[in-house]
Amino acid sequence: MRLFPAKWAKTLLKYGPRWLLGILVTAFGVAYTAGVVEIDAVRRLDSLLAGERMKLEPPVLDPRIVIVDIDGKALTEVGRFPWSRNIQARLVTQLTRHYQVSAIGFDISFPEPDTSSGYGVLEQLSNGELKDVPALKQRLATLKPAMDYDGLFAGALKGQPVVLGFNMSADQVKGQLPAPIITEQDLNGRELLAYSAPGYEANIGVLQSAAAGAGSFSVVTDLDGIVRTAGLIQQVGDNYYPALSLATAGVYLKALAIKPFLSQTVDQLSQNQLSSGGFDSVTILLPGKRQRVIPVGEAMTTVVQFRGQGGPRGGAFRYVSAADVLAGRVPEALLKGAIVLVGTTAPGLVDLRATPVNPEYPGVEIHANIIKSILDMRFKSRPDWAGAIEGIVILLVGLALSLALAALSPLRSILLGALVLGAAVGVNYYAYSELNLIFNLAMPLIVIFAVFVLNVAWGYFFEVRKGQALVSRFGEYVAPELVAEMADDPEKYNMDGESRELTVLFVDVRGFTTISEGLTPKQLREYINLYLTAMSEDIRDSHRGTLDKYIGDAVMAFWGAPVAFADHASRAVATSLLMQASAHRLNDDFVARGWPPLKIGIGLNSGLMHVGDMGSKIRRAYTVMGDAVNLGSRLEGITKVYGVGIAVGEATRAAAPEFAYRELDLVRVKGKNEPVAIFEPIVLEKDLDAATRDELERWHAALAAVRLQQWDQAMQIIVELMAIFPERSLYSLYTERITYYRAHPPGVDWDGVTTFETK
Structure with missing residues (x-):
């Protein structure tokens, strides 16, 4: 009976602090999803993740929607924009009569009369200075139909499935709005929240009267200037109007009406309601099975499902140049029966919007994406209960991770953390792509990551300190920097024997026996310590060489292991020149002290060597062996014969061609039959x-x-x-x-x- 409580007490003492940290992090995450705390950085991260989530869906070309682009080609062939209305009339006629499109939406407004034909000037003259010329008035009467560009455009619009666009405005009232889909009076005291503006810039009356409808192309951005949602119904004054996308889809689907309905009053609609008791869905009433029920979020908005990167090469919608439409160069099959949106991507016409998938996304394609969602009845929406689900997920995952990670081994902790992280991302994406539900991902990821990091930091604090002590102690026997790198990533740097292309260096003091005889033991110790320290620093710190061993007054080092360097030969040659410079500096100091002068000889060679942990059961070392190593040692001794400070083999010279060399000789060293060329490196070739x-x-x-x-x-x-x-x-x-x-x-x-x- 006593062991059970004691066991739990021991467990609590061991894991309790980590459990508490995990619980605190989890509680914070739940509080955020409940709205108790607000963090702007987390909201921004959610927006960023939402954009990345959209990019994961590959764009699929929708042949039902085509964008007629007033692009650079159109401006070159037709002329600068805005075009006169007779050209717009020709464009509409081409699309409706020649190409037989099903609907046209203009992402353009026509708020002022078109006087570019000059008819008004001629009419003034006929009523003024030239009023005595009756033939002029007669001629003007016959010319008026052809010179009335607004009339020509209105004639082309009349009876055709064309929706004009208009812009909401805060500081002007211009043009004529279409009939509203609902008014404040129709609401009968109920509240309909929507994006609103007191004014507008609409189309002139003659055009609006001839068109099949009109819709707002105004786009409202989030606080960071990025478009993520779009208002399907927008308010101007006391009246409500459809967005351009909604109006165009309605014309295409031959909708009897576009009306917002209370969900509880329409049997076919979903029973989800907004807390205000206002309107929570929009329905487009059509004959038979073509009815559309469009769920909306706050302020009558829908989340824009951006497909592709946007633009002619974005992959989601086909673009054709308005110039090609006017000239009849577009194949009829591409446009027949399609929904056409007339917009512009031409530089300077300022219809590019910042979106989660592209900072310069064509505005006209935002409407195209919404129309596609309406046609497919696939809307990405965030349900009212999304926050509750996110809170439950954070609670369950946070507590489970807090308990599990405290007791798991390092490898299992990493595997579990990665598994939970991957599951969170995968489920979130599945809900988005298959169920069309939007759940925030930032806070769940933050909680998972924070619980994992805190457990790792707490759990390995003492182990890290032990590891540092191990590095310090083991560094007394082999190169400390080698041990440190192995401790950081032991999987990458193992001490198993292998064969590699490396460069080895041997350095020795000339006449060391004579030097030792001329110094007291204390002086000799200081002499050799200063020399070995300088040589070791040049090797290890300047060019990342690996110190192998000290052999009396000699030093052995190599490059290319345990860390692989493609330029190991160049590093070794540069180090040898640096070591000679250090030796000259030390020599001046030693001579000034009255000590014997210091001269060193260095031998370098590159080639295939065996590297690894070698030795006996009593003492082992990470070192190199092989013929190439032996030749490097021979070259160090040969420097005395040729009176040079450094001698390198021909393999080293070939691997470090950026240096200038003096060829010394062709030699055959003891133990080798093949002769080798030997060289003295002088300086970098560019510095010669x-x-x-x-x-x-x-x-x-x-x-x-x-x-x-x-x-x-x-x-x-x-x-x-x-x-x-x-x-x-x-x-x-x-x-x-x-x-x-x-x-x-x-x-x-x-x-x-x-x-x-x-x-």
Whole structure:
């Protein structure tokens, strides 16, 4: 009986703090969904996620809706916009009579008379200065039908399924509105919330009277300037009018009326209601089965389902140029029976809107998306109970994760967190794409992520500190930076043996025995410590080399493992030059102290090497082995022979071509049969001065002459170089060789290779 409570107490002590943190985070998420707290950043994140969710749906071309685009091509062929009404009349005639479209919606308004024909000026003249010319009045009477562009346009509209657009306005009243679909008087005291404006910019009376209807193309943006919803019914003054999309769909479907109805008064409508007791749906009454019931949200809006990225290449709707329609170049099959929206994407005509899927989305395509939703009866809506569902989900998921993550291993915690996160996103997208329901995703994701992060941070605080101690202790035996990287990502950096292309470096102090004899033990310790520190910093910190080991006064390092570098040879060569510069600096300091001078030799070689954790049961090390490593060691020793500070193999030179090199010789080192070319790196090729370049060219010419056994030519060049650079012991070496070869010719089959019998 005592073990049970004690066990629970122990569990509570172990996991209690993490459980409490998870519960607090979960409670905060539930409070947000309930409206107790408001966070603008979360709302913005929800908007961002909603836009990304829309982008996941691939656009499918809808042949029922075509956009006749007043694009750059149309402006070039027809003329600048706005066009005269006789051109608009031709456009309508082409669409209705030639192409036999089913409905036309103009995302354009015509608020002022068209006087571009000049008829008004002629009429004034005939009534004024030229009133005594009776033939003028007679002629004007015959010309009036052709010059009355508004009349021509009205004639083209009359009896045709054409819906004109108008714009809501706060500061003007212009043109004639269509008959309202409902008035304040019709509401009989009930409230109908909708986007409203006191004024409007509509179409002139003669055009509005001839058209089949009109709709508002005004678009209301959210506070961040992005269009996400559209008002299907909008209020001007005391009257209510349909949006352009709703009016155009009504004409296409031959609607008897467009009326908002209380859901409880219409048997066919859904029983969902708004809390205000106002109107919660719009129905378009049609004969037979063509009735449409359109659910709306707050302020008589619907969520715009943006399909594709918008524009002629957006993929959701076909675009044709108005110029091609006027010229009859569009295939009849593309337009026959279609709904046509006349709009513009031409730069400068300012009908591009910021949307979740594109910051420059054609405004006309917003109406096209709404029409498609009406035709398909597929609307994305957020139900009244969405917040309650989100709160329940956050509560259940948050508590479950808080309890589970506290007790799971790291791998299982990551798997569970990823699974829950993926499930949340997947279910949300399924509800959106298949059920047409909109649920907010930001707060559930925040709660899942926060609970996971807090558990990980709490659970691994002590383990991380232990890991840091392990890195510090293990770093005494192998390179600390290697251990740190392995601790950060052990899956990526393992110590198993493998073969890689690497570059190895060996550096040794010249005459160290003599140096040690001339210093006290304390001085020698400081001497070697300063030297090894400088060399190690150059290797490890400057070019990310891996320190392998110290061998007395020698240092071994390599590049390309455990972290792979494609430019490992270049890093190694750059490091060797930096090490020589550090040695010169140290030498000046040592000489000033009265210590023996410091000179070092460096050997570099690149090639295939075996790298990994190698050694015995007693002591192991992460190191490299192989023929390429042995050659690097031989090259370090060879530097003494040629009197140079650095010697690299031909593989290194080929892998680091950005440096300028002095070729030293063709050598066959002990233990290898194949000769290799060896080089001394000088400086980056781009930094090579003219004098050094000239020296290198002359030297390489002398070396070529030696290999051709042209002793006199080679000697002449080298003697000239020795006069300029007497400190180059390399030149002295070759003068001795030439003298020897003159006395002992190597023979016609000589390959120019120098063989070393010792290490």
